[in-house]
Amino acid sequence: MAGDGIEEGLESASSPLLPGEKSTSSSATRNQHYITPVLVCSTLVALCGSFTYGCSVGYSSPAESGIMEDLGLSVSAYSFFGSIVTIGGMVGAILSGKMADLVGRRGTMWACQIICMAGWLAIAFAKKAWCLDIGRFLVGVAIGILTYVVPVYISEITPKNLRGRFTSANQLLVCCGFAVTYFVGSIVSWRALSLIATIPSILQIVCLFFVPESPRWLAKLGRQKEFEASLQRLRGIESDISEEAVDIRDAIEILKQTSAETRTLELFQRRYAYVIIVGEGLILLQTFGGNSAVSYYLGTIFAKANVSTSSGPIIFALLQIPTSIATVLLMDSFGRRTLLMVSATTSCLCLFLVGLSFCFQESHNLKELTPILTLVGILGFGIGFTIGMSGIPWVIMAEIFPVNVKASAGSLMVLTSWASSWVVTYTFNFMLEWSSAGTFFIFTGMCALTILFVWKLVPETKGRTLEEIQSTLITQIAGKNQS
Numbered sequence: 001m002a003g004d005g006i007e008e009g010l011e012s013a014s015s016p017l018l019p020g021e022k023s024t025s026s027s028a029t030r031n032q033h034y035i036t037p038v039l040v041c042s043t044l045v046a047l048c049g050s051f052t053y054g055c056s057v058g059y060s061s062p063a064e065s066g067i068m069e070d071l072g073l074s075v076s077a078y079s080f081f082g083s084i085v086t087i088g089g090m091v092g093a094i095l096s097g098k099m100a101d102l103v104g105r106r107g108t109m110w111a112c113q114i115i116c117m118a119g120w121l122a123i124a125f126a127k128k129a130w131c132l133d134i135g136r137f138l139v140g141v142a143i144g145i146l147t148y149v150v151p152v153y154i155s156e157i158t159p160k161n162l163r164g165r166f167t168s169a170n171q172l173l174v175c176c177g178f179a180v181t182y183f184v185g186s187i188v189s190w191r192a193l194s195l196i197a198t199i200p201s202i203l204q205i206v207c208l209f210f211v212p213e214s215p216r217w218l219a220k221l222g223r224q225k226e227f228e229a230s231l232q233r234l235r236g237i238e239s240d241i242s243e244e245a246v247d248i249r250d251a252i253e254i255l256k257q258t259s260a261e262t263r264t265l266e267l268f269q270r271r272y273a274y275v276i277i278v279g280e281g282l283i284l285l286q287t288f289g290g291n292s293a294v295s296y297y298l299g300t301i302f303a304k305a306n307v308s309t310s311s312g313p314i315i316f317a318l319l320q321i322p323t324s325i326a327t328v329l330l331m332d333s334f335g336r337r338t339l340l341m342v343s344a345t346t347s348c349l350c351l352f353l354v355g356l357s358f359c360f361q362e363s364h365n366l367k368e369l370t371p372i373l374t375l376v377g378i379l380g381f382g383i384g385f386t387i388g389m390s391g392i393p394w395v396i397m398a399e400i401f402p403v404n405v406k407a408s409a410g411s412l413m414v415l416t417s418w419a420s421s422w423v424v425t426y427t428f429n430f431m432l433e434w435s436s437a438g439t440f441f442i443f444t445g446m447c448a449l450t451i452l453f454v455w456k457l458v459p460e461t462k463g464r465t466l467e468e469i470q471s472t473l474i475t476q477i478a479g480k481n482q483s
Contacts, residue, residue, distance in 0.1 A: 035162065036236040042211040043166050046153050047173040048204035049109055049146035052116055054177020055197045056085060056139050057295060061313075062185025063193060070190075073129055081132050082296075086422040088140020089147070093414035096148035097407030105153040105214045108145060113201040116142035120201070124194035135194075147394075148414045152406065155398035156214040157234050159244070164331035164395060164462060171391030172324035179317040219252045272409075275400050278457055279413050282393035285450040287420040289344075290351055290443035291385055293428045294378065300429070304436060305357065305374035312375060316382050323386040335462040336392050340454045343388025348447035350380035355440035362437055389450065399461045 060082040068078050092112075100108045115138050122135030151170050158166045177200070185193045212234060218227040231241050231248075294301065302312040330339060357373030360366045401409045431439040 036234065036239075038212065038233050038236075039157065039162075039166075041207075042157055042234065043154055043169065045204055045207040045211050046109065046150050047169060048200045048207070049112065049143075049150040050170045050173035051177040051200045052113070052197075052204075053143045053146055054174040054179075055181045055200065056143050057174070058178035058181030058317075059185070059193065059197065060085075060296075061299065062182055063190035066190040067132070071126070071129060071132070077129055081129070081136055083422065083425060084133055084136050085140035085143075086418050086425065088137040088142075089144035089418035090415055090422070092141040092144020092146075093148070093411055093416075093418050095141075095411075096145040096414050097409070097411035099145060100149045100152065100410075101217075101407040104217055105149055105156070106208050106211065108149045109153070110205060110208050112142040112145045112149070113205045117198050117201045117205075120194045120198045124191045144414060144418055147417065148410045151394045151398040152410060153214055155395070156216040157212070159235070163399070164336065165328050167395045167398060168324075168328050168331045168391050170394060171386065172321070172328055174391075175317075175320035175324045175386065179321060182313070182317050216248055216252070219248050224249075272405065274457075275405075276409065276412075278400060278459070279393075279397050279409065280416055281453050281457065282396060283413050283417045284420055285446060285453060286389050286393050287417060287424055288443075289347060289385070289389060289446045289450055290381065290440070291390065292421045292424040293439075293443070294381065296425045297428055298378070300432070301354075301374070301378065304432065305361070306371045307375050312378075316379060319379060319382055320386055323383045324391075327387050327391065330387075331392075331395075331462075335460050336396055337454060337458055337460045339388040340392055340458060341388075341451060343384050343386075343390075343392075344447050344450040344454060346384025346387070347381050347389065348444055348451065350377045350384055351440050351444040351447060353377035354381070355437045355444055358436035358440065362435070396458065396461065400459070 064078060064082075067073060067081070068075075073081070096108075099111070103111065119135040119138030119140075119142065122131055122138065124135075126132040126135060151167050154167045154170065155163055181193065181197065184196060188196070212230040213226070215227050215231040215234065218230055227248075228241070228245060231245055232239070235241050235244070298313050298316060302308065327339065354374055354377035357370045357377060360373070361370040397410065397413050428439070431442075
């Protein structure tokens with residue numbers, strides 16, 4: 001029964017990942033490595049993809065008036081242009097896992113940036129709406145794939161004592177891309193902004209030639225010499241990689257013996273119930289907790305609450321960067337579960353404050369408090385969400401899925417994220433017309449559900465190698481096959 005997998009996950013959510021696993025003193029200290037120049041450079045190159053994602057999210061708001069005026073687009077036509085990126089993201093999600101397994105993590109990022117550059121150039125030189133839409137769709141396909149491959153690559157090249165910190169930098173660069181695009185877009189034209197958005201793509205295309213491929217992907221293919229060379233470069237020439245290399249090879253070999261490459265439909269089996277529920281649950285709660293609505297319609301929310309639509313979004317964007325930096329620093333100290341709980345609780349309280357402010361507005365009692373409470377609530381939500389729920393679900397997704405299911409499961413997670421984001425962005429304006437207060441109270445309820453979900457189901461993966469995490473899953477799968 002699927003419930004058996006859930007019960008095992010419940011037991012694992014606090015201390016060990018699964019019951020019955022004993023930690024030894026040697027396992028507690030092995031694979032502890034220092035930061036090396038190659039590791040930092042490889043991570044920064046991968047994070048160019050995250051910056052690209054932030055640019056695509058931040059582009060539509062500053063470009064709106066210029067595009068509508070120059071090309072004579074209606075509100076509905078521009079709304080289609082803005083939202084088609086989510087359709088492209090869904091297509092990219094379907095391709096992401098298999099593409100990363102077929103051509104490698106580096107090859108996938110390289111191909112994505114070629115597609116992304118083509119999309120931005122189509123937008124920059126567009127004369128008709130259809131050219132704009134094609135360009136925006138291509139950008140969506142590229143960032144849909146990058147959403148998966150960037151955290152996976154970073155998680156596979158970093159040692160366990162640095163993995164949380166390095167992987168969470170993904171969200172920091174997304175916020176930086178969003179903020180930079182928003183500010184630059186207020187100075188330059190929409191065509192110039194499209195050309196500027198190609199800079200991180202060009203940078204990643206060039207630099208990918210100089211960073212190593214994921215050693216775990218190379219080990220999976222049996223390319224032992226390349227695997228060892230890649231791992232040695234990442235850990236430093238003077239570092240002893242023998243123990244870590246053995247761990248990775250053993251884990252890959254056990255995976256090959258216990259199960260074949262898993263198809264997407266085969267994921268929905270009893271043995272994978274727990275990891276799928278955790279991954280899907282976090283992604284759905286991330287989106288339906290109000291993040292997509294606030295990101296895409298921040299100006300609309302502020303305008304409805306009579307908050308300045310010029311200064312409000314600027315303050316919101318500025319707060320994302322230091323909060324993301326704090327998340328990077330805290331990830332490996334406090335762990336994933338703690339930050340998720342803090343994030344969900346803060347988001348819940350702040351969204352309740354926004355809903356209360358619109359209650360005052362709709363009831364005409366104390367409605368002068370609506371702008372203040374809305375601004376405080378939205379800014380607090382931005383801080384709370386960024387410190388955990390914004391990036392950590394992707395960190396956990398990259399950690400809990402073993403190599404044999406990572407491609408299909410990762411594609412499923414990214415597809416779920418983009419599809420649910422489309423649902424929220426499409427329905428949000430209709431929900432506001434129904435009831436502004438009710439809309440934010442619904443988001444408040446979803447954040448409250450997130451607190452319960454994290455507390456009961458989400459495992460703590462801090463301080464564990466990917467092989468240690470995956471070995472527990474292999475043990476679980478093997479036990480179910482024997483029973």
